[in-house]
Amino acid sequence: MPSQIYLGFIRLPLLLRTFIIAISSIIIFGIIVHFIEPDSFPTIFDGIWWAIITASTVGYGDFFPSSIFGRLAGILLILSSAGFLSSFFVALATTAATRQNDYLEGKAIFRGKNHYIIVGWNERSKEVVQSLLIKQKTVSITLIDASLTKNPLPNHNIHFVKGVANQDSTLLQANIENATKVIITADTNLGEMQADMNSILTLLAVKGLNPNVETIIEILTNDQIANAKRAGADEIIQTNILTSFVIHQSINSQDMVTSFLDLLYQLSEEKITFKEADIDELNKDYTSLGMKYLEEGMTLLGVKRGGATILNPPKPFAIEKKDQLILIT
Template identity: 35%
Template sequence: MTGKLIKLIFFRLPTVVKLLASVLIIMTIFGTMIHFAEPGRFPTIFDGIWWAFITAATVGYGDYVPLTTIGRLIAIALILTGGGVIAFYISSIAAATVQYEQNLMKGKIDFKGKGHYIFIGWNERTRQLIRLMAEKFPDTPIVVIDRTEKKILYEDYPVHFIHGDASDEHILLKANIKEAAKVLITANTSKAEKHADSFTILSILTIRGTNKDIPIVAEILSKTYVENALRAGASTIIRSNDFLSTLLFHELSHQVASTPFEDILEILKRKQFSHMPVTKELEHRSFLEASNLLMLQGYLLLGIIRENQYKIHPPADYILQKGDILLAFVSWQRKEI
C-alpha cells in the first residue's frame, strides 16, 4: 500500500521535479557503483557522485578518472544514460520557462499578489488609464480581466492579464479578488448598451459575492441601469455618455471665443462624471460639509438625486439622507483620506 502511495505521489509531481529526482537517483547509483569498483580512485560515495555529475554533464574536470576496465565500462554506461537524462532535464526547464511566459501572456496564470487594482475590460479607456497609473502610481500592481483579448504583452503594458469572464467567480479568484484594493469595470461599447450594462451589473454582483468590502467603480452607458448598478453593490458609477453628449452639444453651439475643443478633451482626460450612494459618513451632513469632505478625496460635488429628482447645487444647509445618490466630478488622480 505504501509503495502504491509513493508511486501515486511521484507521478503527480510536475515533470521538471520528476526529471530532477530521476537525475539524482541515476547519479547516486553510478556514483555508488564507481566507488565500489575503484575505491582507491573514488574514496567516498560522494566522490563517485561528483564524478558522475561532471561526466554526465560533459564538463570533464579530470580530477577523478576510472582506470580499470570495469570502471571504464561504468563510465560508458553513464555517458549513454545519465548524459541524456541531464540534457533532457535542462531542455525541459527551458521549455517550461517558455511555456510559462506564453501562458502568462495568454492570461492563464493566477495572480498571487495583493493590494492590486483590477481592471475589467480591455479597451482604449483602460489602456490610457494604465499609462496614467504607471506614471503616477508605478508601484501599484494592475490585473486586467477580459474575455475578448487573446493576449497582452507585458512589455507593452505592465499588467497581469487574466483571460476570462469577470462574471465568473473562478476567474475573479484567479485575479485574487479577495486581496485586491479596488475594481474598475469599463463598459463594452462594441455591444448594445443594454447588454453591456447587464454584463457590468452581473460582474458587480459576482464581485460582491467574493469580496463584500472592495470599492467598485463601474462605467454604465444607460441612465436606466444606474440604480440597478448601485443596488448590485457599485461604490461609484461613471457615465461616460453624459460627457460625450455635453461635448457634442458644446461643439454644436460654442462661439469662437469659447473654450477650444482640445482644452475640453484635456479636462475630460482628468475628470469623469460619477454617481455614488451616500455613505454613512455623509448621512445627515449638510451639502456644504459633504462637499468639503469629498473635495479632499478629489471629488467635486455637483448635486444629488433624491426620489428620482435631480437637485443640482442645492442650498449649503441642505441635509443629505440615506438613499441619496451623489452627482460629482471625480479625478483618477485623487488621494484617499
C-alpha cells in the same frame, strides 16, 4: 507499501520525476565508483563530483576510473543518467517557455495582492492603465478581457487574464479576493442596454466573491443606474451624460466646449483630492475656508455632503461634520 510509493512518484510532475531519477542515478554511481576505486576516488563526494561531470558530458578529467569495473560504471552512467539529465534541462526549458506563453495568452493565475482589476480593453481602459502606470509606478494591474488573444502591454506591469469577467473562474484567476479596486468598463461592441446588463452582472459576480472591494462601473443608460447601485457599485460613471453635455454645448457655443475640454485636460494633469474636514474647520464659512486653502496653494472646488456634491455653494454655507472638501492640489 512499494506500490504506494510508486503511485505517488508517478503522480509527480514530469519535470520533478526526471530530476529525481537523474540525481538518484548520479548519487548511486558516485557511491559505487568510490567503492570500486577508492584510490582514484578517495571520498564519496569525489565520486559524486565525477558522476555529475560525466553525466553532464563536461569531462574535466580531474577524476577518472582506471579499472575495467570503474570504466564499465562510467559507461552505464553515461548511457542512463546523461539521457535523464538532458531530458531534465529540455523539460525545464519547455516549462519556462510554456509558462511565458501562459502569461502572454492570459492563462496564468495572478498571485499578487492589493492590485487593480480592469475589466475590458478599450480606449478608456487604455488611458486609465497608462495614467496609473505613470502616477503610481508600483501599482499592479490585472486586465480581464475575452476578445484579446495576448497581453496588449507585455512590457509593463500588467497581468492579462483572458476570459469572461462575470464568471467566477475568471475572477478567481485574477485573484479578486485580494484586489483593492475593480474598474468595470462598458463593452461598446454590444448595445447600450446589453452592455449595461453585462457590466452589472460582472459587478454582482465581483461583489459575490469580494464584498469589500471598491468598485467603479461605467453605465451607459440612465435606466440601469439604480440597478448598478443595488448591485453594490461604489462609484458610477455615466459617460453618455458627459458626451451629451459636450455635444449640446457645442451647438450653442464652440468656445465653451473648447474651454471645458481644456479644463478637463488640465485637471487630469493635476490631482483632485477629497479631504475630510478637520475639527478646526467645522462650522467655518465656506468662503473663508476657500481663502485659507488659496493661501496654501490649493483650490477649494466644493463640498461632498452625504451623497450630494455641492459646487460653489450659496452664501452663507458652513462646513459640517463628515463633509468632504473637494480640493485641487
